[in-house]
Amino acid sequence: MANGFTDEDDELLAELGVEVETKKQVSRTPREERIIAGFEEIQRFVEEHGRRPQHGEDRDVFERLYAVRLDRISESQECRDLIETLDHQRLLSGAPLALSDDGEELDDDALLDALGIEVAAPAITELKHVRSAAEKKAAEEIANRDRCEDFARFKPLFEQVQKELESGLRETRPFERKSEIEKGKFFILGGQKAYIASVGEVFTQEYGDRDARLRVVFDNGTESNMLMRSLQRALTKDETGRRIIEPNAGPLFSGETIDGDEASGTIYVLRSKSDHPLVAGNRDLVHKIGVTGINVEQRIAGAATHATFLMANVEIVATYELYNINRTRLENLIHRIFEPARLDIEIMDRFGRPVVPKEWFMVPIFAINDAVEKIKDGSIAGFVYDPKQAKLVMHSAQNAT
Known part of the structure; x- marks a missing residue:
């Protein structure tokens, strides 16, 4: 039972064609534990989405992070040796190997830097790579998008907004915490246009903030029922997060002229x-x-x-x-x-x-x-x-x- 299974378990696994390796318990360094934990996050992404994480500005920040992380792991022989037995999804199969391994740390700050995302330096006592429960919940809500079954209703809206942006009738502005998130508003999150299709009943969270469940439709044909505060946090953290202002003619003309008018x-x-x-x-x-x-x-x-x-x-x-x-x-x-x-x-x-x-x-x-x-x-x-x-x-x- 050195491998953690009983003899009966071993026999059952053998019948299923699963090899059971007997390995001694080994202690791992904090760096090795971090690499494994990072790879397990990639695996969870693959399980949820049915594909490898991909690069691209149209992807959300977490997917881009996982894509860079997977590349870095694939390029390091040390990392490949460490997680090879964990790679049941064959994510490293056929992945390129680096000619040398410089032992560079695979921390998220370095990966975010590779994505061109600025990272503020943490205090020396701050725990790195540990997200709060609220942050994890927000990340899950953003990542967990479903296919929008009635996207045909919303596609013309996105097309019209794009035309208005190109013609100058609409503009994009940086998102600010005070910016209102209301039904009918458009935003840009992770390089994708987001439309607030509906806003649920407003309620007060346990820490006093007003919140509501949203139906957010994205221009790639997906949607999410995230909370309003989660969307606000995501737009605030996304350096490319923008709000799309309404078409506004402003004081276009007057029926009377005054001195100086042309x-x-x-x-x-x-x-x-x-x-x-x-x-x-x-x-x-x-x-x-x-x-x-x-x-x-x-x-x-x-x-x-x-x-x-x-x-x-x-x-x-x-x-x-x-x-x-x-x-x-x-x-x-x-x-x-x-x-x-x-x-x-x-x-x-x-x-x-x-x-x-x-x-x-x-x-x-x-x-x-x-x-x-x-x-x-x-x-x-x-x-x-x-x-x-x-x-x-x-x-x-x-x-x-």
């Missing part, structure tokens, strides 16, 4: 006189919405020869003067709002080439007026046009609950 342009709404069946059948709904820095009459001159005007003359339905505004950004904002009602039409230009105009929308004029008023008072953030209701609604309300 005219920046005009929002214009046009109606086409095209005889295209789609346009002719929806004459009062089909509108071109644009922003120009020149006189609108000049802008529409020769409309009948330009595909952007549907190769037809147009009439001006409404104009709104702008002052001290970035015209391109404003136009992107308006087009984002009415994206769901963008007209799907192809026109042949004067050279016989197909063109798909992008600035035409099937939307009533009162909805356009509503959007302009919301832009004026700064309340437009998060709104989008819902064709079914023929009005502006909050973006998150239209796509997900």
